Amino acid sequence: MKLQTLHAALSATSYPGRGIVMGRSADGAKAVAAYFIMGRSENSRNRVFVRDGDGIRTQAFDPAKLTDPSLIIYAPVRVLGNKTIVTNGDQTDTIYQNMDNQQTFEHSLRCREFEPDAPNYTPRISGIMHISGGEYNFALSILKSDAGDPASCNRFTYAYSHPKAGVGRFIHTYQGDGNPLPSFEGEPEPVIIDGSLDQVTDTIWNALDADNKVSLFVRFIDIATGTYEDRIVNKNE
Secondary structure (H helix, E strand, O other): OOOEEHHHHHOOOOOOOOEEEEEEOOOOOEEEEEEEEEOOOHHHHOEEEEEEOOEEEEEEOOHHHOOOOOOOOOOOEEEEOOEEEEEOOOHHHHHHHHHHOOOOHHHHOOOOOOOOOOOOOOOEEEEEEEEEOOEEEEEEEEEEEEOOEEEEEEEEEEEEEOOOOOEEEEEEOEOOOOOOOOEOOOOOEEEEOOOOHHHHHHHHHHHOOOOOEEEEEEEEEEOOOOOEEEEEEEOOO
């Protein structure tokens, strides 16, 4: 697949849905993770990211307008030791609990499948970053219906060892807007990661469709020390 800029990949469609970017900073020193959410309905747009320990969770911006929390209120980011988990749903907790019981990332998701939101059957996308002894690797997963058939779940896991400096992978829930929404297809897209934490945050936020973007989280983790910095951007302030 062609390596493209983050801006080009993110702005290619007005509605990529929810997306995860994982990779390595241009100087090679930082592990990079980003997660964003978008929304078309009032319920989906009525959200913000808030900090929750070492991770984050979604929260209703206006609790009075929250109609159905089942698929929109969850913890997108949790930390388990030297592992950082990022997902687009409550499978974050499934991965955390199962890996805490010595299961692998891939096996932890065997009990989960795409979201029950017919007719879209939104894919569940997940990522995990592992940093230990100055080494870094990450993996991405997608659980999706087989061409919209709710009786069949296709499961794909992509693992990246010793990721290259300045390169990341981008996976998102939808190919673009539509009714029903078309699920993501193919491998996670290779993207260029360039700049500081604030520059990467600005690049992602500014590339997302102004009407549909809701919230963004970006974290840089120092591979040598495990310390991190992050940023949260919420459209609702």
